[in-house]
Amino acid sequence: MDDGDFSLHASAGSGLSPAAAALTGPAAPLAHGGYPTSTDNPFGAEQPTRPAGATRRVRQRIGSALAAIGALFAKFFAAIKGGLLLLPKLKLLGTAGTALVSVAAYSLFWGWEFAAGFVVLLFVHEMGHVIQLRKEGIKASAPMFVPFLGALITAKSLGENALAEARVGLAGPVLGTIGSGVCLVIGEATNSDFFRALAYIGFFLNLFNLLPVVPLDGGRAMAAMAPWMWFVGLGAVVALAFVFPSPILLIILVFGGIEVWRRWKLRGTRSLEQAAYYRVPPRSRLLVGAVYVGLIVLLAVGMSQAHILTSGGHSFRSI
Secondary structure (H helix, E strand, C coil): CCCCCCCCCCCCCCCHHHHHHHHHCCCCCCCCCCCCCCCCCCCCCCCCCHHHHHHHHHHHHHHHHHHHHHHHHHHHHHHHHHHHHHHHHHHHHHHHHHHHHHHHHHHHHHHHHHHHHHHHHHHHHHHHHHHHHHHCCCEEEECCCCCEEECCCCCCCCCCCCHHHHHHHHHHHHHHHHHHHHHHHHHHCCCCHHHHHHHHHHHHHHHHCCCCCCCCCCHHHHHHHHHHHHHHHHHHHHHCCCHHHHHHHHHHHHHHHHHHHHHHHHHHHHHHHHHCCCCCCCHHHHHHHHHHCCCCCCCCHHHHHHHCCCCCCCCCHHH
């Protein structure tokens, strides 16, 4: 204790070792006659000291390890940066890859030449949407192809209001009609049934997309013209599914029904946001309607002009 009243003092007959005797006082002499130093063990044993060279080697190893970790992080972030720079190329490769897969799938029925032409027409149609989306200030993905289902693009939205959505929706059939018309002109100029058949299926593809039901392009136009026409479009899809049973029609019916129901419920809320979205000036509404009806007429006439009889086992493979 601090006052020294209860301290142990070693003596020759106490049975305590010299090391134990060292504990009897704060400054008791050690066995070697000195006082405790930084290299002495509190129990009297001498601690081994680390040579200066060993300490330097440890520091060097730690520094090397830190440098290696830093280099690894630098390479990691450089790889991320390089991936971001290659992202547009990867999107292009995705478009090309899915296009090749679609060509291979369609060629099982039509031959690779016609399959390639059909995929090109799909690409032209989708690029109409992409171009208009960019005009609206919206980033859009490159077209991606899905065998036997067509092609698609992705975007955060289709515009700020129903009128912008209608412009985006109709841009695909407009450019697609032009592409099909070019095929028809080539077919007539060269008397080629191949290009006539290609024009025919292109006209049909764009006309089908004008059915007034979302998510088809005609449904996008109806958002600005008359949203109640979505129910008419659903009825038309149901009728077509009964007359011409097809997995594609069933898919459109399911997704179209879900989308129409969702939109109609939102419109039923009568919120200011919904009212602003569907507020279209009468002049713009008439313009959308004129483009919509005009496309239907042009596509029907185009199909009539490009029609090729398929009786007698004739198929596109033999064109």
